[in-house]
Amino acid sequence: MLDVVNLSHTYGTGPKAHHALGGIDLRVAEGELVCVVGPSGAGKSTLLRSIAGLLTPTGGQIRVNDTEVAGTPGDLAVVFQDYSRSLFPWVTVGDNVALPLRRRGKDKAARRAAAAEALAEVGLSGAAGKYPWELSGGMQQRVAIARALAYRPALLLMDEPFGSVDAQTREDLEDLVLKVRDHHRMTVLLITHDIDESVYLGDRVVVLTKAPATIAGELKVDLPSPRDQIATREHPAFVHLRAEVGRLVRGRDEHAPARP
Amino acid sequence: MTVTTTGGGPRGTAVSARPAPRRGAGALGVLGRVWLAALALAGWEIGTRQAESVFFPPPSAIAARMYEQWLTGPAGRVFLTDEALETFGPSLARMLGGWLIASVAGVALGLAIGRSRALADYVDPLIEFGRAVPPSALVPLFMVLFAEVTDMQLATVVFGVIWPILINTIDGARYLDRLHTDIAQVFRLSRAQRLFRLMLPAAAPKIVAGLRLGLSLSIILMVVSELVGSTNGFGYELLDSQSLMDMTRLWGIIVVLGILGYVLNTTFLAVERRVLSWHRQAQQTT
Numbered sequence: 276m277l278d279v280v281n282l283s284h285t286y287g288t289g290p291k292a293h294h295a296l297g298g299i300d301l302r303v304a305e306g307e308l309v310c311v312v313g314p315s316g317a318g319k320s321t322l323l324r325s326i327a328g329l330l331t332p333t334g335g336q337i338r339v340n341d342t343e344v345a346g347t348p349g350d351l352a353v354v355f356q357d358y359s360r361s362l363f364p365w366v367t368v369g370d371n372v373a374l375p376l377r378r379r380g381k382d383k384a385a386r387r388a389a390a391a392e393a394l395a396e397v398g399l400s401g402a403a404g405k406y407p408w409e410l411s412g413g414m415q416q417r418v419a420i421a422r423a424l425a426y427r428p429a430l431l432l433m434d435e436p437f438g439s440v441d442a443q444t445r446e447d448l449e450d451l452v453l454k455v456r457d458h459h460r461m462t463v464l465l466i467t468h469d470i471d472e473s474v475y476l477g478d479r480v481v482v483l484t485k486a487p488a489t490i491a492g493e494l495k496v497d498l499p500s501p502r503d504q505i506a507t508r509e510h511p512a513f514v515h516l517r518a519e520v521g522r523l524v525r526g527r528d529e530h531a532p533a534r535p
Numbered sequence: 536m537t538v539t540t541t542g543g544g545p546r547g548t549a550v551s552a553r554p555a556p557r558r559g560a561g562a563l564g565v566l567g568r569v570w571l572a573a574l575a576l577a578g579w580e581i582g583t584r585q586a587e588s589v590f591f592p593p594p595s596a597i598a599a600r601m602y603e604q605w606l607t608g609p610a611g612r613v614f615l616t617d618e619a620l621e622t623f624g625p626s627l628a629r630m631l632g633g634w635l636i637a638s639v640a641g642v643a644l645g646l647a648i649g650r651s652r653a654l655a656d657y658v659d660p661l662i663e664f665g666r667a668v669p670p671s672a673l674v675p676l677f678m679v680l681f682a683e684v685t686d687m688q689l690a691t692v693v694f695g696v697i698w699p700i701l702i703n704t705i706d707g708a709r710y711l712d713r714l715h716t717d718i719a720q721v722f723r724l725s726r727a728q729r730l731f732r733l734m735l736p737a738a739a740p741k742i743v744a745g746l747r748l749g750l751s752l753s754i755i756l757m758v759v760s761e762l763v764g765s766t767n768g769f770g771y772e773l774l775d776s777q778s779l780m781d782m783t784r785l786w787g788i789i790v791v792l793g794i795l796g797y798v799l800n801t802t803f804l805a806v807e808r809r810v811l812s813w814h815r816q817a818q819q820t821t
Contacts, residue, residue: 329720363718365813377728378725
């Protein structure tokens with residue numbers, strides 16, 4: 276569904292140039308949830324912004340369903356880390372969710388209904404009339420997820436979506452993502468710096484090296500489904516996988532068990 | 536957010552843990568706020584009565600004159616006299632008309648300039664020059680350019696009022712939150728949505744500040760423009776009183792202009808509180 280081919284990006288030119296991405300090849304199959312992990316400053320966000328069309332990479336290709344895209348792909352939604360700035364404070368929660376649906380050719384009543392349904396799905400039924408600043412951080416991030424859900428994207432990008440919420444909220448939101456993803460069979464690419472999270476959520480974990488980032492390795496996660504915050508995390512396979520991912524992130528060896 | 540003022544009922548002590556309202560409560564509070572104004576008025580009255588100067592009539596005489604001149608009309612039109620209608624009407628039309636034209640033009644231009652770096656680079660020097668020219672200096676020019684006196688007056692008001700609105704709008708539109716524009720792009724918001732749901736509201740606090748500055752400027756420029764070649768309005772009345780040496784009438788017009796400015800500003804603030812309530816609340820919580 277998503278093909279990233281030899282993607283590279285350099286910020287600036289000359290001696291001050293920063294090579295963020297040094298040739299990334301990444302493939303995400305339909306319905307797959309892929310987590311990208313890497314050390315801080317590895318260019319994870321550059322990768323996501325390139326796929327979202329928010330910056331033009333200096334090299335390589337992005338293909339969605341075998342068609343090359345320049346700019347923002349049509350069926351794409353993004354959940355950003357900074358929930359406090361990702362919603363418009365001057366419109367209600369319901370309008371924040373409904374706003375992108377206008378392009379989808381829905382009339383006002385249908386947009387409102389779709390927004391209410393998405394909000395109910397993230398456990399916020401009844402919050403449509405509130406303003407974002409009346410909600411807690413975790414609830415604001417739920418709204419951002421609801422906005423993405425209502426949009427019914429073919430591909431959902433998440434950029435460190437739970438990096439700024441407390442631990443309990445984080446677990447709730449992780450399970451929420453797994454639930455809605457199962458329900459809608461969405462294709463998800465989630466970026467995180469948290470190794471445990473990547474193993475817990477992902478069907479596959481892709482590890483980036485330090486900048487200029489390349490793929491350090493990738494691991495298939497075959498943990499029993501549905502995942503459970505307690506049971507999954509004490510499963511021997513989970514412990515093993517997270518150790519493997521941890522080694523890849525630390526860049527222990529060039530000859531890691533790459534590309535299974 | 537509403538502040539309820541309770542008169543010390545049975546629950547008066549129970550809520551004492553709450554922060555006390557900043558302003559005093561009830562009739563005592565009102566008294567506390569106006570006593571200085573009342574004192575000043577009394578001082579003015581006594582001082583002018585003592586001085587017995589023809590140039591400084593006592594406020595009681597000014598008030599009586601204002602009443603007789605403007606408020607002795609038929610009850611059907613709130614007692615306004617013909618003279619009041621002939622003065623207030625054209626003046627308010629010039630002032631508010633000029634302010635509205637400047638507002639629409641200033642906001643539209645400001646949004647366009649604020650969102651385009653290239654355009655801003657071109658027009659910035661022009662704006663800096665334009666705002667530096669005192670609008671009153673252009674009155675003679677406008678008198679030559681416009682055959683109609685009303686056009687000249689409107690042009691003077693518009694030219695003076697547009698700068699703070701334009702500059703504030705540019706400033707507000709220029710610094711949009713990057714994440715907001717990212718969201719607009721990813722979710723493919725339409726041009727109209729970007730304009731009305733993102734740019735205008737995001738810039739609204741700055742725009743509103745510009746509009747308020749413009750409103751207070753519009754009173755000044757309305758009077759200035761009426762001081763030349765006009766046959767009605769406050770400026771004309773001022774000149775007419777001066778030539779007749781009718782000082783009580785002259786003072787009455789000055790007082791009315793002060794009241795007008797106060798009422799306009801208060802009204803504007805009330806509207807602003809409603810329109811920007813999201814902004815105040817969001818600022819408080821984040």
